Amino acid sequence: MKNTPVTLRPFGWRDRVGYMVGNVANDFTFIFASLYLQVFYTDVLGINAGLVGTMFLIARIVDAFTDTAMGRICDKTKATKNGKFRPWLLRACGPVALASFLMYQTFATGLTMPLRIAYMFITYLLWGSVCYTCINIPYGSMASVMSNEPDHRASLSTFRGVGSMIPQILVGVVVPLFLYTTMEDGTKVANASAFPVVALITSILAVICYIICYFLCTERVKVTEESQSVSFKDTLKALSGNRALIGIALVFVCYLGAQMLNQTINNYIFKDYFGNTTGLSVMNAAGFAPALILAPCAVPLARKFGKKELGIFASAMGTVAFGALFLMRTTNMWLYTIINIVGLLGFGLFNLIIWAFVSDVIDDQEVRTGKRDDGTIYAVCSFARKLGQAIASALGGWSLGWIGYVEGSMSGQSDAVREGIYNIATLVPMILYLAVGICLLVIYPLSKKKVNENTAVLRVRRGE
Numbered sequence: 001m002k003n004t005p006v007t008l009r010p011f012g013w014r015d016r017v018g019y020m021v022g023n024v025a026n027d028f029t030f031i032f033a034s035l036y037l038q039v040f041y042t043d044v045l046g047i048n049a050g051l052v053g054t055m056f057l058i059a060r061i062v063d064a065f066t067d068t069a070m071g072r073i074c075d076k077t078k079a080t081k082n083g084k085f086r087p088w089l090l091r092a093c094g095p096v097a098l099a100s101f102l103m104y105q106t107f108a109t110g111l112t113m114p115l116r117i118a119y120m121f122i123t124y125l126l127w128g129s130v131c132y133t134c135i136n137i138p139y140g141s142m143a144s145v146m147s148n149e150p151d152h153r154a155s156l157s158t159f160r161g162v163g164s165m166i167p168q169i170l171v172g173v174v175v176p177l178f179l180y181t182t183m184e185d186g187t188k189v190a191n192a193s194a195f196p197v198v199a200l201i202t203s204i205l206a207v208i209c210y211i212i213c214y215f216l217c218t219e220r221v222k223v224t225e226e227s228q229s230v231s232f233k234d235t236l237k238a239l240s241g242n243r244a245l246i247g248i249a250l251v252f253v254c255y256l257g258a259q260m261l262n263q264t265i266n267n268y269i270f271k272d273y274f275g276n277t278t279g280l281s282v283m284n285a286a287g288f289a290p291a292l293i294l295a296p297c298a299v300p301l302a303r304k305f306g307k308k309e310l311g312i313f314a315s316a317m318g319t320v321a322f323g324a325l326f327l328m329r330t331t332n333m334w335l336y337t338i339i340n341i342v343g344l345l346g347f348g349l350f351n352l353i354i355w356a357f358v359s360d361v362i363d364d365q366e367v368r369t370g371k372r373d374d375g376t377i378y379a380v381c382s383f384a385r386k387l388g389q390a391i392a393s394a395l396g397g398w399s400l401g402w403i404g405y406v407e408g409s410m411s412g413q414s415d416a417v418r419e420g421i422y423n424i425a426t427l428v429p430m431i432l433y434l435a436v437g438i439c440l441l442v443i444y445p446l447s448k449k450k451v452n453e454n455t456a457v458l459r460v461r462r463g464e
Contacts, residue, residue: 142217150359260389
């Protein structure tokens with residue numbers, strides 16, 4: 001690695017804000033899909049929940065190839081005057097927005113069930129496995145070439161985490177007020193006509209934010225030709241022995257699995273168990289407050305205690321909170337909401353620094369092997385995140401089928417189904433959050449001390 005010419009402006013707030021807006025763009029379509037796509041498939045298109053879960057899992061198998069392929073494309077593509085990863089923001093922002101919009105078209109309700117299923121598979125794979133991959137892999141990889149400084153990278157991760165809150169507030173708090181309607185008997189059902197409208201709005205907002213990110217961010221670190229010439233076979237061999245990458249990939253799988261399952265099943269628990277979708281908006285809104293409060297503290301806390309150490313603390317909080325909810329069997333919506341928020345408080349902080357883990361893994365790879373594969377390593381982490389999301393969606397879909405959930409029911413669900421929904425919403429996240437802590441403690445080796453040692457080694461090598 002070597003620094004770009006000193007004529008480039010120094011790293012600053014413009015980069016932090018630009019990178020934050022880039023994640024706002026990502027999450028406008030990602031959060032909308034994570035929270036409501038399964039509801040659209042089951043309650044609007046009437047597709048079996050188990051089949052939806054299977055489709056999500058199949059898509060992640062496809063991602064194993066498309067994510068790593070996009071990572072290699074990024075690594076092998078020579079940098080332009082505008083950077084190595086940054087140009088992809090302009091190339092792919094239109095396709096990803098269009099693909100997201102196509103997923104929520106209600107004309108599919110007039111098709112036969114086989115055609116509805118085919119439409120679901122085609123549009124979801126086009127969005128998630130092709131278009132989203134083509135923009136998300138370069139965007140995530142860009143953080144490692146915007147600055148060499150660990151604190152700068154931690155701040156980028158923090159701003160990325162804050163950026164995810166903006167679409168979560170809009171999509172998670174405001175959207176439920178329009179996506180559900182109340183029947184005469186008080187039953188909550190999905191409002192089919194609202195889905196394509198919201199999809200169009202989030203797609204347009206995503207394109208605008210991607211363009212802003214492109215113009216505000218600057219790449220400062222260039223990859224040498226030697227690093228770019230590494231073969232795909234050599235890369236896989238190096239990555240297979242990378243304990244840090246294996247550890248953080250497992251963390252991503254378990255963490256995203258718990259987070260996405262919680263967000264998806266909450267649609268059903270508030271709609272069917274508590275019978276109050278307003279509570280969903282309240283919980284989503286209240287859940288952002290701790291993370292916003294902690295945002296200014298994220299970098300100082302990571303510097304003082306270490307990112308790995310903070311992650312272990314967060315997993316302990318999540319495990320205890322969801323375990324308590326499972327044992328309590330509460331029917332009080334507000335108590336459920338409060339304990340949820342407390343349990344996710346630690347992960348609000350963890351989510352702000354999680355992307356700095358990836359930069360640490362990239363540095364560790366360079367220290368151990370002398371070669372740097374930013375795009376490929378980020379692709380592995382991105383695939384792990386998608387796998388976690390798929391596991392959550394598959395478990396959500398399959399488990400709803402197992403407990404007898406009736407898709408598109410206008411008369412509500414049985415007591416047994418409602419109890420089953422509660423079990424899914426509490427027990428499974430507890431297990432997954434516990435797994436996050438175990439992976440960080442036992443497998444992931446990059447403690448605060450090790451990260452600082454790697455940074456010192458790379459500074460000497462680069463003559464900084």
